Amino acid sequence: MVKISRILSVSAIILGLYVIVAASQFPEGADGVPGPGFFPVILGIMIILLSVLQLFNTRKDKDDDTKFMNEGTRRVLISCAIIIGYLVGMEVLGFIVSTPIFLFSIMWYFSVRKVSTLISIPLVSTGILYFVFLKFLSVSLPTGLFF
Amino acid sequence: MFVDVLLNVFSWEVLLALVGGVTAGIAIGAMPGLTSTMGIALLMPLTFRFEPAVGMMLLIGEFVGGIYGGSITAILINTPGTSSAAATTLDGYPMTKRGEAARALGISTIASSTGGMISALMLIFIAPTLASMALEFSAPETFALAFFGISIISSISGKSLVKGLLAGLLGLMLSLIGMDNISGFSRFSFNTIFLMNGLSFIPVLVGLFAMSQCLLSVEQLYNDNTIDAKNLKRAKISLKDFLKILPTTIRSGITGTLIGIIPGAGGDISAFVSYDIEKRFSKHPEKFGTGIPEGIAAPEASNNGTTGGALIPLLTLGIPGDSNTAVMLGALMMHNLVPGPQLFVEHELTVKTLFAGLFIANLVMLVLGLSNVKNFVKIVNIPKKVLTPIVMVLCVIGSFAINSNFNDVIVMFVFGVIGFFLCKGGFPLSPIVLALILGPMAEGNLRRSLVMSHGSYSIFFTRPIAAVFIFISIISLFWPIVKSLRQEHAKRKEGR
Numbered sequence: 214m215v216k217i218s219r220i221l222s223v224s225a226i227i228l229g230l231y232v233i234v235a236a237s238q239f240p241e242g243a244d245g246v247p248g249p250g251f252f253p254v255i256l257g258i259m260i261i262l263l264s265v266l267q268l269f270n271t272r273k274d275k276d277d278d279t280k281f282m283n284e285g286t287r288r289v290l291i292s293c294a295i296i297i298g299y300l301v302g303m304e305v306l307g308f309i310v311s312t313p314i315f316l317f318s319i320m321w322y323f324s325v326r327k328v329s330t331l332i333s334i335p336l337v338s339t340g341i342l343y344f345v346f347l348k349f350l351s352v353s354l355p356t357g358l359f360f
Numbered sequence: 361m362f363v364d365v366l367l368n369v370f371s372w373e374v375l376l377a378l379v380g381g382v383t384a385g386i387a388i389g390a391m392p393g394l395t396s397t398m399g400i401a402l403l404m405p406l407t408f409r410f411e412p413a414v415g416m417m418l419l420i421g422e423f424v425g426g427i428y429g430g431s432i433t434a435i436l437i438n439t440p441g442t443s444s445a446a447a448t449t450l451d452g453y454p455m456t457k458r459g460e461a462a463r464a465l466g467i468s469t470i471a472s473s474t475g476g477m478i479s480a481l482m483l484i485f486i487a488p489t490l491a492s493m494a495l496e497f498s499a500p501e502t503f504a505l506a507f508f509g510i511s512i513i514s515s516i517s518g519k520s521l522v523k524g525l526l527a528g529l530l531g532l533m534l535s536l537i538g539m540d541n542i543s544g545f546s547r548f549s550f551n552t553i554f555l556m557n558g559l560s561f562i563p564v565l566v567g568l569f570a571m572s573q574c575l576l577s578v579e580q581l582y583n584d585n586t587i588d589a590k591n592l593k594r595a596k597i598s599l600k601d602f603l604k605i606l607p608t609t610i611r612s613g614i615t616g617t618l619i620g621i622i623p624g625a626g627g628d629i630s631a632f633v634s635y636d637i638e639k640r641f642s643k644h645p646e647k648f649g650t651g652i653p654e655g656i657a658a659p660e661a662s663n664n665g666t667t668g669g670a671l672i673p674l675l676t677l678g679i680p681g682d683s684n685t686a687v688m689l690g691a692l693m694m695h696n697l698v699p700g701p702q703l704f705v706e707h708e709l710t711v712k713t714l715f716a717g718l719f720i721a722n723l724v725m726l727v728l729g730l731s732n733v734k735n736f737v738k739i740v741n742i743p744k745k746v747l748t749p750i751v752m753v754l755c756v757i758g759s760f761a762i763n764s765n766f767n768d769v770i771v772m773f774v775f776g777v778i779g780f781f782l783c784k785g786g787f788p789l790s791p792i793v794l795a796l797i798l799g800p801m802a803e804g805n806l807r808r809s810l811v812m813s814h815g816s817y818s819i820f821f822t823r824p825i826a827a828v829f830i831f832i833s834i835i836s837l838f839w840p841i842v843k844s845l846r847q848e849h850a851k852r853k854e855g856r
Contacts, residue, residue, distance in 0.1 A: 334746055
């Protein structure tokens, strides 16, 4: 299995290369004063150098063997999928409708099976948040197409 | 002025905000997996509609309570609720095992609030002097200061220097997104209007510090820490214990404040340092680790001492001392209070009210801690599988509330995922946020200085204050490398 910090280092190298290529096309500065591309190019070079160093460190470091995939990580990825569904749903249904549905489904996925919890927590917490933020603090909440 | 400050602090809104903030802080701090930084990030949207002083009190209360709250779980179940309470487990848990949980909690409460009050007093005396010195700073000094902030934070937070530096560089990179404020050229915005103004700070924060924590607790979903607290009624403190820990508490409070001033060194470091100092100068060092009062008082007074310390560079120089104060910087900006020396001139009353508020927050914490431990324990027992989804919803609200822009919610989620993987890979998160703040300050002032000097870099070395800061930054960047080389050299010598 691939070590997680190796994946991160390689992505950082790609990011650094992209930044250097993009920033070298920015307009140049005048009178010895650096232009908008100066800082990004330096950062890009430093990121690449340090990432290469980190790749070597990862190889040596025996404690640093966090693997990419395990049962916990899989649960995180599926939860992320549920959250993405929640965010997409929010754009259509709005906060007030999508939030209880999200809370119910993610708690179900986390294997909460007590019916009273599954029903009361989504409804009560959405209600409290709605009143505290929208009515009391008049902070706006995401609205959908209908609500 | 003094009367005005008192009138400000003892208004019912401010006191209510302090009590609310400290209560939320203790609860959040006590729960393993929820950190005080996360609490501040999530409470921030609540403060937008309040007066700046009231809103900041809520956050300061949260900060103080959050650092203390971690000790409750450290003492009762040997699991620090926040990383700064890690040292408290050393003597706190052995005392609980002897059946003296109430005594341990009492000692930690009194030491925490005393340490916090000491740091508030030090803040009151040190900050204005530092601010008046910083008033003289111009572009080269400000660049040197920002450079110093970024380098020291990257080099001391986290276990690996390279990972800390990479995190800092990532933050600097993110700070580049959007319109360049000198030439007006738009960088890395991919032709979207949303990114043209740069990433909004708060969604990034909520993502990195709150959403990523949620994902981390999803990973550990079924390892719940429940506390059996049937026998625990309240925290107790006897006069004998109080007198015994008083010298330790005062020393540790001062040490904590001084460590808190250093950007990047927070409560976790100061707690271990103070524990170590007390052990070294104790008449009976062998008793440390067996559950003695001084072993609880030292880390607790010290980590709460960092609260006032961390506020010193934040308020006087605009450089946050740790991730908590980085989030507070975001909140101050939301209220149009730009931290830095000018703040002490233009908003003197607000600043002094904040000082007084920090002191009173510690008194509030003392009362709540001594009277209500049982209720905080009940909150810790809420299972993760119910709590985590609700916190996720709070992250959505928090990131949406600032600009009412749904793109901010997406930014929050993306940074939540990035933060999760960086944490898994052992990368510290606070350098990212600090670099995100200090990046524009460093770049803008670098270029402005070069305009002043017509392109000559000597301007950074001929001005003494700038030169000193740059010198310290370079040492802090290279010292760990020198140290590891020396260690290897010593090893080779031994091998021969």
